[in-house]
Amino acid sequence: NTAYSHILTETRGKVGLITLNRPKALNALCNDLFTEVNDALRKYDNDSNIGAVVITGSQKAFAAGADIKEMKDNSFIETYKTDFLGHWAEMTSIKKPILAAVNGYALGGGCELAMMCDIIYAGEKAVFGQPEIKLGVIPGAGGTQRLVKAVGKSKAMEMVLTGSVNLNAQEALAAGLVSKIVPIEELVDETVKTAELIANMGQPSVAMGKELINKSFEIPLSAGLRWERILFQSLFGTADQKEGMNAFVEKRKANFTNQ
Ligand code: CO8
Numbered sequence: 001n002t003a004y005s006h007i008l009t010e011t012r013g014k015v016g017l018i019t020l021n022r023p024k025a026l027n028a029l030c031n032d033l034f035t036e037v038n039d040a041l042r043k044y045d046n047d048s049n050i051g052a053v054v055i056t057g058s059q060k061a062f063a064a065g066a067d068i069k070e071m072k073d074n075s076f077i078e079t080y081k082t083d084f085l086g087h088w089a090e091m092t093s094i095k096k097p098i099l100a101a102v103n104g105y106a107l108g109g110g111c112e113l114a115m116m117c118d119i120i121y122a123g124e125k126a127v128f129g130q131p132e133i134k135l136g137v138i139p140g141a142g143g144t145q146r147l148v149k150a151v152g153k154s155k156a157m158e159m160v161l162t163g164s165v166n167l168n169a170q171e172a173l174a175a176g177l178v179s180k181i182v183p184i185e186e187l188v189d190e191t192v193k194t195a196e197l198i199a200n201m202g203q204p205s206v207a208m209g210k211e212l213i214n215k216s217f218e219i220p221l222s223a224g225l226r227w228e229r230i231l232f233q234s235l236f237g238t239a240d241q242k243e244g245m246n247a248f249v250e251k252r253k254a255n256f257t258n259q
Pocket of ligand 1: 025026029064065067069070084086088105108109131138139140141
């Protein structure tokens with residue numbers, strides 16, 4: 001897509017593919033890059049032909065973090081007044097599932113970007129880390145929050161407080177940060193394949209499943225279970241529920257219409 005300077009976008013079947021494309025800076029997440037990512041995500045979210053989105057980088061770097069050169073001279077009052085980088089979180093309001101295909105470095109904001117996605121697949125040489133402490137700061141987009149939920153307290157402390165303990169793909173898999181390791185060359189295709197699988201399900205149920213799982217990190221179990229049951233019940237008002245259950249009984253594949 002020629003409208004963007006720092007990312008490439010393409011459509012593969014029902015899947016939108018966003019490729020971070022700032023190779024000279026190892027996909028450092030400058031302000032404009034993240035604005036473009038959120039813009040592309042919003043367009044895919046509003047496109048009824050798309051059912052899921054994949055975000056990837058290059059084979060060397062998913063993203064090496066926020067752009068250090070861009071922010072190094074920032075003042076507290078300016079970053080606070082403008083809620084510096086607060087707009088990154090816009091991607092967490094996207095309804096469609098977002099899958100991260102992580103090859104190479106996912107450091108700092110790069111690791112946090114991956115963790116704002118719903119599913120992470122790692123290439124064999126992926127590296128996850130939160131090196132901000134070495135820059136005199138701390139993570140600012142989930143590295144002290146989402147990482148704990150993904151890898152547990154001790155490992156998160158080690159990563160965030162030393163800035164030097166990184167997870168390779170095997171360690172990330174063992175910790176539960178990623179759900180699969182894929183050979184480098186096949187990573188994007190494999191991630192798109194899972195995204196396509198999701199995109200062929202009924203979209204209302206997919207969106208509700210995603211919302212509920214994300215809610216589970218924020219609300220008490222009893223409230224989550226109540227929400228879950230109400231949304232489950234609400235799906236009996238959809239054509240997709242009739243189609244899905246009739247297809248099972250008739251021993252055929254369901255053809256969902258997202259209604
Ligand atoms: N920002 C800006 N430029 C970068 C970044 C970055 N994060 N990472 C790499 N680059 C640039 C380098 O400066 C270099 O540019 P140049 O050729 O002009 O010197 C180019 O990319 C290539 O990098 P290297 O030569 O360093 O490549 P190596 O293969 O030797 O090393 C590393 C790769 C290990 C990834 C190394 O580049 C590195 O350590 N990068 C920085 C990693 C880091 O500290 N990331 C954390 C950044 S801070 C952050 O993410 C905070 C997020 C807060 C979010 C808040 C939201 C509300």
